[in-house]
Amino acid sequence: MATENTDVLDRAREQVLERGIGLDEAGVLEILRLPDERVTEALELAHEVRMRWCGPEVEVEGIVSLKTGGCPEDCHFCSQSGLFSSPVRSVWLDIPSLVEAAKQTAATGASEFCIVAAVRGPDAKLMSQMREGVKAIKEAVDINVAASLGMLSQEQVDELVEMGVHRYNHNLETCRTYFPNVVTTHSWEERWGTLKMVRDSGMEVCCGGIIGMGETLEQRAEFAVQLAELDPHEVPLNFLNPRPGTPFGDQPTMDPKDALRAIAAFRLALPKTILRYAGGREITLGDLGTRDGLLGGVNAVIVGNYLTTLGRPASADLQLLQELKMPVKALSATL
């Protein structure tokens, strides 16, 4: 390769910042291996890339669990699997409470509300709750509705489009080669299949995963370029929050510097994607981490609580956005 001797950040400046072309796997790996003293430089470049190709707006989203726990799958990080001795019990949210959660999310200025269910894929009951719930939200609240309901059939994809679900989240969770260490009850390829159907339907694709589950740096780089190949509208980036009772319950949280390297690396692989701070940022990076990420390539946040754990109060994130002079993306800009 002719670029062998050039510095990866110089190369990224020319290729990613100037031309909007993401780094390849080798380049991403170089970012993930940068020494501590160059992490700030990488984050600054990632921030420039984000400002250049995405702009200063930050997309704010709230998420809620419509059906919690009791999932038949065995994703080793997940407290909602019914196969582990996790303390999370199965529970359904009723429709009035779902609408109330959407209202409260909208009140923060968020443009996105994502309805999530802990399932392999939707059954008739879940689809009917979705139909009723999405309709009730649309009648009561001005907010984009997204969903995350596991693997879908073509028929279910079509139904969600018809309900007015504008974006569908389905995480690949990790790279293809590490996936069998994380999930054994379904395959990476099955997830990819759902993502392809979603993309072909015209819904926006939201697809990310969890970093710090024991994957190697090579596999982390592999994951970033596999996401780039999918080219999703949004990539939610989670950091492992080890949950009691799960197979990954005793894993350490990620080293904060590694988490920041990952943020810069994913932005440099995905210059034009909405890169969202999702779960685990508080426990991995603390309060200051949110600022570092937003100045290092991240341009979207989940505000308030997550599905089974709690987050920073929405007001803390909104105040930070004000301080950073980053406007919250308005609903009208996303419709």
Added chain:
Amino acid sequence: MTDPVSLAVCPRCGRPLDGPAAHDACRAALELEPPRFCGDCGRRMKVQVVPTGWTATCVEHGIQTS
């Protein structure tokens, strides 16, 4: 929430508070987690988290909210 001093059971791990287990890590974790076990009887509660709060229900001891 119930006054922690009066609890018999750790709301995070479900073990007795006067037993041999230390619960410092549990207390710290509860900053970013809702309780999962009823502090009175140790039953696993039904917990619903929403963006702005949570509700936890014990069949015997009723509802707690954030």
